[in-house]
Amino acid sequence: QIQLVESGGGLVQPGGSLRLSCTASSASGFDLDDYVIVWFRQVPGKEREGIICTSSTDGSSYYADSVKGRFIASRDNAENTVYLQMNSLKPDDTAVYSCAASRSWYCQVSMIKGDMDYWGKGTLVTVSA
Numbered sequence: 001q002i003q004l005v006e007s008g009g010g011l012v013q014p015g016g017s018l019r020l021s022c023t024a025s026s027a028s029g030f031d032l033d034d035y036v037i038v039w040f041r042q043v044p045g046k047e048r049e050g051i052i053c054t055s056s057t058d059g060s061s062y063y064a065d066s067v068k069g070r071f072i073a074s075r076d077n078a079e080n081t082v083y084l085q086m087n088s089l090k091p092d093d094t095a096v097y098s099c100a101a102s103r104s105w106y107c108q109v110s111m112i113k114g115d116m117d118y119w120g121k122g123t124l125v126t127v128s129a
Helices: none
Strands: 003-007 010-012 018-025 035-042 049-055 059-063 071-076 081-086 095-103 123-127
Touching: 003 095, 018 035, 018 095, 018 123, 035 071, 035 081, 049 071, 059 071, 081 095
Parallel strands: 010 123
Antiparallel strands: 003 018, 018 081, 035 049, 035 095, 049 059, 071 081, 095 123
């Protein structure tokens, strides 16, 4: 069992930047190297969107078109943390951002669509002037 906790959300002006963290922990011990992490976001009333998938094997292997060129995912496996650097933020980026994990070395389409084993509760990002 892995627990995921997101942090770093808040209010930011359009054009600004924000960095989210997803920290993993487990009572039984684990190696984040063995897990794919997917960042999702969801606006109330809309479908959840998988925006970035990252694995240790091939790095960040998927970026949704909506965030490509603006968002960057990175991993610090020693700290069991995955980061989401969000730049050039737009009001349309306002959402609850959550991370999810599955034990795998590679990103798969099903994961980006939400087929993940462990989920965080999410952190709210609001982009507004």
